[in-house]
Amino acid sequence: MTAKGYFTEHRRLWLGLCSVFFVVSVWELVLTYIFPVNPFFFTKPSLIAAAFKEQIQGAKLWHDLAVSSRAFLWGFSFAVIVGIPVGLVMGWRRRVEYSLDPFLTALYASPLVALAPLFIIVFGVGVLGKAALVFLLSVFPFVFNAFAGVKSTDSLLINVIRSFGGSEKDLYLKVILPSTMPYIIAGARLAIGRGLVGIIVGEFYAASEGIGFAITQAGDTYRLPDMFVGIIILSLIAVVLTELMRKLEMTVAPWRASEEVR
Amino acid sequence: MKLKNFYTEQEPFILGTGFIVALLVLWESVPLWYTLPRGMTLFFTTPSKIAAAFYELLFNGEIEKHFYVSAVAFLAGLGLSIIVGLPVGLIIGRSPTLEAWLDPYVTAFNATPRIVLLPLLILWFGIGIWSKIMIVFAGAVFPLLINTYAGVKNVNRVLVDVVRSFGANEWQLMKIVVLPNSVPYIIAGLRLAIGRAILGVVVGEFFGSSQGLGYMIASAATNYKVDVVFVGVAIFMALSVILTLAVKQLESRLASWRPETAKTF
Numbered sequence: 001m002t003a004k005g006y007f008t009e010h011r012r013l014w015l016g017l018c019s020v021f022f023v024v025s026v027w028e029l030v031l032t033y034i035f036p037v038n039p040f041f042f043t044k045p046s047l048i049a050a051a052f053k054e055q056i057q058g059a060k061l062w063h064d065l066a067v068s069s070r071a072f073l074w075g076f077s078f079a080v081i082v083g084i085p086v087g088l089v090m091g092w093r094r095r096v097e098y099s100l101d102p103f104l105t106a107l108y109a110s111p112l113v114a115l116a117p118l119f120i121i122v123f124g125v126g127v128l129g130k131a132a133l134v135f136l137l138s139v140f141p142f143v144f145n146a147f148a149g150v151k152s153t154d155s156l157l158i159n160v161i162r163s164f165g166g167s168e169k170d171l172y173l174k175v176i177l178p179s180t181m182p183y184i185i186a187g188a189r190l191a192i193g194r195g196l197v198g199i200i201v202g203e204f205y206a207a208s209e210g211i212g213f214a215i216t217q218a219g220d221t222y223r224l225p226d227m228f229v230g231i232i233i234l235s236l237i238a239v240v241l242t243e244l245m246r247k248l249e250m251t252v253a254p255w256r257a258s259e260e261v262r
Numbered sequence: 263m264k265l266k267n268f269y270t271e272q273e274p275f276i277l278g279t280g281f282i283v284a285l286l287v288l289w290e291s292v293p294l295w296y297t298l299p300r301g302m303t304l305f306f307t308t309p310s311k312i313a314a315a316f317y318e319l320l321f322n323g324e325i326e327k328h329f330y331v332s333a334v335a336f337l338a339g340l341g342l343s344i345i346v347g348l349p350v351g352l353i354i355g356r357s358p359t360l361e362a363w364l365d366p367y368v369t370a371f372n373a374t375p376r377i378v379l380l381p382l383l384i385l386w387f388g389i390g391i392w393s394k395i396m397i398v399f400a401g402a403v404f405p406l407l408i409n410t411y412a413g414v415k416n417v418n419r420v421l422v423d424v425v426r427s428f429g430a431n432e433w434q435l436m437k438i439v440v441l442p443n444s445v446p447y448i449i450a451g452l453r454l455a456i457g458r459a460i461l462g463v464v465v466g467e468f469f470g471s472s473q474g475l476g477y478m479i480a481s482a483a484t485n486y487k488v489d490v491v492f493v494g495v496a497i498f499m500a501l502s503v504i505l506t507l508a509v510k511q512l513e514s515r516l517a518s519w520r521p522e523t524a525k526t527f
Contacts, residue, residue, distance in 0.1 A: 172414075
């Protein structure tokens, strides 16, 4: 393949890379030569890169990440454990749907992060408060996506299980849960974003360690490069997790689209 | 018999409100059947106390004052994000080169919770209205931009070709085909943007503010005035639900003519 052919094929990727390179170099050059602003309020890529390298080699960043991810994983796991069953039952039992739907919809629509100060004073600044916040924010995407998944289950499959004398348990485990999987993964993608908000706000509000705390602390002491490092690492994590879920969605969804009966 | 018919017809409504009422009654009755440990009474409140606190705050003008501050930040930030998000979405929807050029930033920012930018924005814009407007803007602009983009991408090729063949320029094409086609998507984006904007107001006022409903919640929490915290949370809940429902109404009204349901991101 010629170089030109290669370029047109991956045009999007190359343009994107060029654009990032362009912006970073303009930022660097403008701040170095043309408009050297106060380093307390603005910083440039070379300083951020130096801070990045230093932090990666140090122990504090990894400790902060470990603290934050522990709280995140606790909250997120509970959201999975609670959210999916509630969603499944809501989708399957009409009366449960009628009872829970208005209540949960109202909670889902509202900014529950407003409860953060209360959670922190009740549960403390440690893992528990943050995990509770993550749970509260990330449980609803699981509930509503599992619910939507059940609602869209092929009723033919349900009838087949019923005709062959399958029990209620078979229905859940063999038909409803598998056909709901793509929806649940889509829900997980949303839940990750909301869970990250929970961690960040919890740590901004009150914490003594964690990545959110590292960012605020860097901000309070005017260490702009360190602050940018924290922000960049958080966005990297967010992008990687979201893209992973998108990939997972794509690998799970085709099987559903082909509607193979297993 | 009549009563039974009435029940079957109204079952969703009866069960839905019944559940909420039952929860509130249960919550209210907790002190009657369970004596809380001494430490917990500090954090506990009941719906009746919350209602009393709401009534009091409403009449001494506290809520009005904070609400006004929050509303200004919300409206200014959302307005700014519409002014920026719509044109950028339309343009990158029409120009693949610009789209590829901006895509890395849009993807990265959209995946990242923009709340993380708050300390930076407070540093740059100070404690006050501007840092709040900017965090609301940062939260709300991406859903609008991406949905507008999706709407433009989804436009019917045939319509574009027809308008082109009759000699329309890009501007007329935009006005006649692209914009009307994108409206349902834009409305769906607006619904998401409202949620993000309210989140921005709340969290922005937790930290970068000395006024507003979010500040009211945060300062009440520090003083262990749990009922006031719940008053603030309830106001935010009511506002979000009302705004979301209003936009959903608008969406379903527009849905009557649109060919397929708008995908929201």
